[in-house]
Amino acid sequence: MEAKLIQEKLPVWRTAWAAVRSPFEQWSDFVRLATIPFLIMLAAGIVSALFAWMLGDSTNSALRGIRGLFALIGGLAGIVAYTSLHVAWIRLLVLGGKDPRTQLAFAFGWLETRFLLIPIGLGLALFSPAIVMMVISVAAASSVVKALAIPLGIVTGALASWAMVRFALLAPAIAVERFASLRAVWIPTEGFCWRIVGIFALAVFPISLIAGIFGGIAKASHSEFLIRVFAWGVMMAIQTATIGITAAAAAMIYRALIPPEPASAAA
Numbered sequence: 001m002e003a004k005l006i007q008e009k010l011p012v013w014r015t016a017w018a019a020v021r022s023p024f025e026q027w028s029d030f031v032r033l034a035t036i037p038f039l040i041m042l043a044a045g046i047v048s049a050l051f052a053w054m055l056g057d058s059t060n061s062a063l064r065g066i067r068g069l070f071a072l073i074g075g076l077a078g079i080v081a082y083t084s085l086h087v088a089w090i091r092l093l094v095l096g097g098k099d100p101r102t103q104l105a106f107a108f109g110w111l112e113t114r115f116l117l118i119p120i121g122l123g124l125a126l127f128s129p130a131i132v133m134m135v136i137s138v139a140a141a142s143s144v145v146k147a148l149a150i151p152l153g154i155v156t157g158a159l160a161s162w163a164m165v166r167f168a169l170l171a172p173a174i175a176v177e178r179f180a181s182l183r184a185v186w187i188p189t190e191g192f193c194w195r196i197v198g199i200f201a202l203a204v205f206p207i208s209l210i211a212g213i214f215g216g217i218a219k220a221s222h223s224e225f226l227i228r229v230f231a232w233g234v235m236m237a238i239q240t241a242t243i244g245i246t247a248a249a250a251a252m253i254y255r256a257l258i259p260p261e262p263a264s265a266a267a
Contacts, residue, residue: 010195010256016202019252022093023244029097030244033088036106037081038240044074045232083116084108085240086247090175093251115174122182123164130157165193172254188257196253203249204242211238 023030047070084106092102101107133153137146169185179185189196214235 010192010199010253012195012198012202015252015256016199016249019199019203019245019249020207022248023089023241026092029092029102030089032105033092033102034085034240034244037078037085037243038236040081041074041078041236041239042233044070044077045236046229047074079116080108080112081106082240082243083112085243086171087112087115087175089244089247090172090251090254093248094172094176094255111175111177114179115171118174118179119167119171122167122170123160126160126163127157130154130160162193165189165196168196168250169254169257172250173258176254178258192253192257199249199253200246203245207238207242207245211235211242214238 023034088102088104088107091099095102101111130153133149133156137149137153140146140149166186166189167182168189170179170182173179173185214231
């Protein structure tokens with residue numbers, strides 16, 4: 001009976017499919033929120049492709065340094081852009097289209113900063129024992145220490161991964177400004193871990209694989225400027241859709257496991 005209730009509360013296939021459909025079913029809203037992040041990443045890709053085309057096989061360290069700087073700036077801009085889209089899409093799906101923040105084409109403020117940094121900080125804290133064990137396994141001179149560190153690293157890494165799944169509601173709770181404590185987002189996921197993993201895997205993995213293929217083409221085409229730009233543009237379009245699908249999966253899991261606020265329920 002309990003298994004049936006869990007299945008009814010969070011069906012894997014139905015939730016994953018709904019997440020995949022969401023950017024396309026609400027296409028106008030998604031395009032409005034995704035256009036600026038997409039253009040930012042497309043511009044970063046064009047600059048990177050231009051440098052790769054100009055450099056060719058050159059070993060000029062100054063030019064390569066400038067290219068690396070632009071790559072770093074582009075990466076940071078992409079994080080900011082896609083964080084904005086992630087937060088906005090979760091808010092639209094959970095709070096509805098009348099939410100003031102979803103009326104903006106682009107926003108990055110304190111809310112988006114918290115959405116980005118709190119999960120990163122939690123992840124670093126959870127995975128730090130595994131990282132320490134892996135460093136010890138590489139750096140230790142004693143074979144006995146290495147033999148102990150490797151399995152300990154695997155175990156602590158597995159436990160950290162499980163804990164991150166249990167904290168799957170953290171990001172959407174921050175996005176909709178209902179994050180009260182880690183305990184509040186930990187308890188509702190009890191018994192749903194494998195379903196949460198299954199939803200994200202089914203919704204995100206296939207389209208991420210396609211994006212990765214075009215990303216490989218873009219990186220491999222160092223001298224063919226137009227091919228690199230085209231592949232990067234396709235990859236960024238797919239990656240933007242992936243962010244929407246990932247955010248949708250998080251929002252739908254959140255809606256299934258967290259009861260709405262009284263005002264929302266009454267509405």
